[in-house]
Amino acid sequence: MYKTVPHSQSLMPHLHLQDLTKYFPGVTAVQSLWLEVQAGEILALLGPSGCGKSTTLQMIAGVVQPDSGTITLDGQILNRVPPERRDIALVLQRGLLFPHLTVGENVAFGLKMRGVGQAEREEKAIAMLLQVQLEGFAQRKPSELSGGQAQRVALARSLIIHPKLLLLDEPLSALDANLREEMQDLILRLQAQTGVTMLIVTHDQAEAVVMSQRIALMFDGCLRQVDTPEQIYQQPCDETVARFMGGVNFFAAEAHGRQWTLSNDLTLLSEYDHHGSIQVTIRPEQIQVFIEGRSQANTLPATVIANRFTGTQRRLTLAIAPELTLQAWVTPTQDFQIGQSVWAYLPPTALWYFPHSTVPHPVQVS
Amino acid sequence: MPLKLQPPRHQTSPNLAQPFPWQAYLLMLPAVGIVGLLFGGGLVLALLQSVGAIGLLGSQISLTAYQAALTNPEFLRSLTLSLYIAVVATGLSTVLSVGLALLLRTAGRWASFACQITLPIPHLVGIAGVLLLLSPSGFISRSLYALGLIQSDQDFPLLVNDAGNIGVLLHFLWKEIPFITLILLAVLRSINPAYEMQAQILGATPWQRFWNVTLPMMRTGILSSSLIVFGYIFASFEVPFLLGSTRPRTLPVLVYRAFTDSDIARRAEAIALGIILSILSLLIIVAYSWLVSRGRQNRQPIKGA
Numbered sequence: 221m222y223k224t225v226p227h228s229q230s231l232m233p234h235l236h237l238q239d240l241t242k243y244f245p246g247v248t249a250v251q252s253l254w255l256e257v258q259a260g261e262i263l264a265l266l267g268p269s270g271c272g273k274s275t276t277l278q279m280i281a282g283v284v285q286p287d288s289g290t291i292t293l294d295g296q297i298l299n300r301v302p303p304e305r306r307d308i309a310l311v312l313q314r315g316l317l318f319p320h321l322t323v324g325e326n327v328a329f330g331l332k333m334r335g336v337g338q339a340e341r342e343e344k345a346i347a348m349l350l351q352v353q354l355e356g357f358a359q360r361k362p363s364e365l366s367g368g369q370a371q372r373v374a375l376a377r378s379l380i381i382h383p384k385l386l387l388l389d390e391p392l393s394a395l396d397a398n399l400r401e402e403m404q405d406l407i408l409r410l411q412a413q414t415g416v417t418m419l420i421v422t423h424d425q426a427e428a429v430v431m432s433q434r435i436a437l438m439f440d441g442c443l444r445q446v447d448t449p450e451q452i453y454q455q456p457c458d459e460t461v462a463r464f465m466g467g468v469n470f471f472a473a474e475a476h477g478r479q480w481t482l483s484n485d486l487t488l489l490s491e492y493d494h495h496g497s498i499q500v501t502i503r504p505e506q507i508q509v510f511i512e513g514r515s516q517a518n519t520l521p522a523t524v525i526a527n528r529f530t531g532t533q534r535r536l537t538l539a540i541a542p543e544l545t546l547q548a549w550v551t552p553t554q555d556f557q558i559g560q561s562v563w564a565y566l567p568p569t570a571l572w573y574f575p576h577s578t579v580p581h582p583v584q585v586s
Numbered sequence: 587m588p589l590k591l592q593p594p595r596h597q598t599s600p601n602l603a604q605p606f607p608w609q610a611y612l613l614m615l616p617a618v619g620i621v622g623l624l625f626g627g628g629l630v631l632a633l634l635q636s637v638g639a640i641g642l643l644g645s646q647i648s649l650t651a652y653q654a655a656l657t658n659p660e661f662l663r664s665l666t667l668s669l670y671i672a673v674v675a676t677g678l679s680t681v682l683s684v685g686l687a688l689l690l691r692t693a694g695r696w697a698s699f700a701c702q703i704t705l706p707i708p709h710l711v712g713i714a715g716v717l718l719l720l721s722p723s724g725f726i727s728r729s730l731y732a733l734g735l736i737q738s739d740q741d742f743p744l745l746v747n748d749a750g751n752i753g754v755l756l757h758f759l760w761k762e763i764p765f766i767t768l769i770l771l772a773v774l775r776s777i778n779p780a781y782e783m784q785a786q787i788l789g790a791t792p793w794q795r796f797w798n799v800t801l802p803m804m805r806t807g808i809l810s811s812s813l814i815v816f817g818y819i820f821a822s823f824e825v826p827f828l829l830g831s832t833r834p835r836t837l838p839v840l841v842y843r844a845f846t847d848s849d850i851a852r853r854a855e856a857i858a859l860g861i862i863l864s865i866l867s868l869l870i871i872v873a874y875s876w877l878v879s880r881g882r883q884n885r886q887p888i889k890g891a
Contacts, residue, residue, distance in 0.1 A: 303786045312780065318781060329798070384786075
């Protein structure tokens with residue numbers, strides 16, 4: 221992978237969204253959104269469909285005007301700057317290449333709009349096509365390209381103008397799985413070469429984790445958590461975030477410091493200190509399953525009640541107590557029988573909790 | 587609501603590579619037969635008359651009628667006038683329609699409806715309207731007189747049966763602008779606005795977006811609608827006959843005059859002129875087809891690419 225560290229760690233963010241709000245008739249698309257992106261950073265704006273992430277992207281690009289709030293890029297307030305003068309590039313789901321232009325003309329489009337001469341345009345477009353591994357495609361028409369090739373042309377068309385910010389709106393969702401990985405690699409390699417700041421909108425949490433250095437998670441027009449992929453996975457701010465990131469194990473407990481008592485009087489040890497009612501979660505791939513019992517804390521007796529093979533994993537459903545089942549995803553080489561008695565080990569470092577509260581969790585920004 | 591940024595779904599075209607079964611051609615026979623008989627038969631008859639194979643004055647095959655038609659001192663002037671009216675009226679209608687369509691692009695269905703209002707109105711009604719409005723004793727002239735802005739109808743500029751064919755051009759603009767606009771509105775509404783948005787983000791100013799994205803995407807619609815209009819105006823008879831200049835006359839009027847001439851021998855010349863008019867129209871269609879096929883070639887996928 222080619223994830224790079226932001227090369228400018230100055231205190232002033234490259235892109236700064238302050239209190240950004242957008243209303244559509246009957247809907248608050250984006251509500252009081254604050255976000256900072258450093259120069260050279262790759263940030264994924266992640267969330268389910270209709271959560272306001274694309275609207276946020278369109279406000280940054282300038283094609284949708286915010287009702288309130290400020291967008292600052294490289295120290296310049298963009299709110300009143302028209303899209304054509306923002307120095308921002310946008311890549312959409314299917315590339316959206318101009319059908320009446322050749323691939324080369326598509327790539328050189330931004331340069332032509334900036335008054336660059338034809339010879340220079342052509343030279344730069346060919347060099348850019350080489351970078352996206354489409355050498356010799358300059359004379360083709362967009363209709364002759366596959367989805368992946370079209371997306372690479374769109375990327376070349378955006379990068380050729382050296383934008384201050386590259387926005388990608390679900391850039392890989394129209395591609396099949398194999399091609400998607402190839403494109404992810406290409407995007408990250410080009411980002412490393414150019415150092416361009418990137419904001420990727422996606423609803424696919426796996427894509428966000430692979431592609432970005434930080435993830436901004438949005439629900440219902442609000443930012444819920446902004447963090448590194450690891451932190452969002454390990455320490456989601458609430459159950460909604462945890463579930464969106466693939467969390468499946470949730471159970472109630474009473475915390476007494478680092479000792480957490482479950483409803484059936486089982487006790488778990490945790491690394492986190494808390495008092496009161498909590499909701500406990502643990503990622504299914506972090507639960508370890510043994511046939512032999514061990515004299516180790518957090519090892520619970522369990523019965524295998526389901527066993528599903530997914531190719532790369534074996535997904536076990538374990539009955540711990542009458543009203544407590546957990547999912548454990550183990551390596552496919554470990555096989556278990558339905559009804560088999562096993563031991564489930566819940567590492568204290570892997571246990572995470574949310575206090576029971578009706579108040580929405582504040583946005584965590586790291 | 588946020589812009590829909592998804593590109594349009596590509597329509598799947600029927601598999602044209604499969605040949606029609608021969609029986610399918612039989613089904614087309616009734617339609618093709620009627621058209622062939624009426625149009626083709628008429629054309630053959632005209633051709634035979636123009637070369638003197640059949641005619642009121644006996645049969646003697648010669649190209650005298652064509653010679654007379656082409657050496658008629660009025661022919662070139664009439665051809666020039668017909669081309670002038672067709673080119674100016676088509677050009678102006680197209681340019682104004684592109685602008686109008688762009689203005690009405692985001693308007694509701696009422697815009698398309700409004701463009702259809704003039705379609706069913708016959709040209710003769712339009713001609714009557716132009717005469718009532720623009721003739722020296724027309725409504726506008728009388729209104730200006732009533733307002734004291736002109737002293738007599740002599741002060742009002744000649745707009746019908748005038749040398750500049752202003753009345754003819756105005757009539758065609760009135761009739762054809764809504765027609766072309768209607769077609770272009772449909773074309774514009776089928777263009778995904780995200781293309782223009784993409785161009786804008788890539789740095790295109792409004793003029794650059796229009797010139798580099800919107801206009802090329804409207805190209806086929808503009809070409810086809812303007813061809814229909816050009817073909818119609820070029821061969822139109824009643825409008826230049828009633829509203830046009832008395833001299834020179836357009837080709838169709840010249841054909842009519844020759845055909846109805848008291849000298850019955852001029853009928854062959856009239857038919858020869860008609861044939862020439864048809865050939866010219868055909869040449870224009872060929873030129874158009876060439877232009878359109880050039881546009882389509884650009885979209886043809888290369889096999890095995």
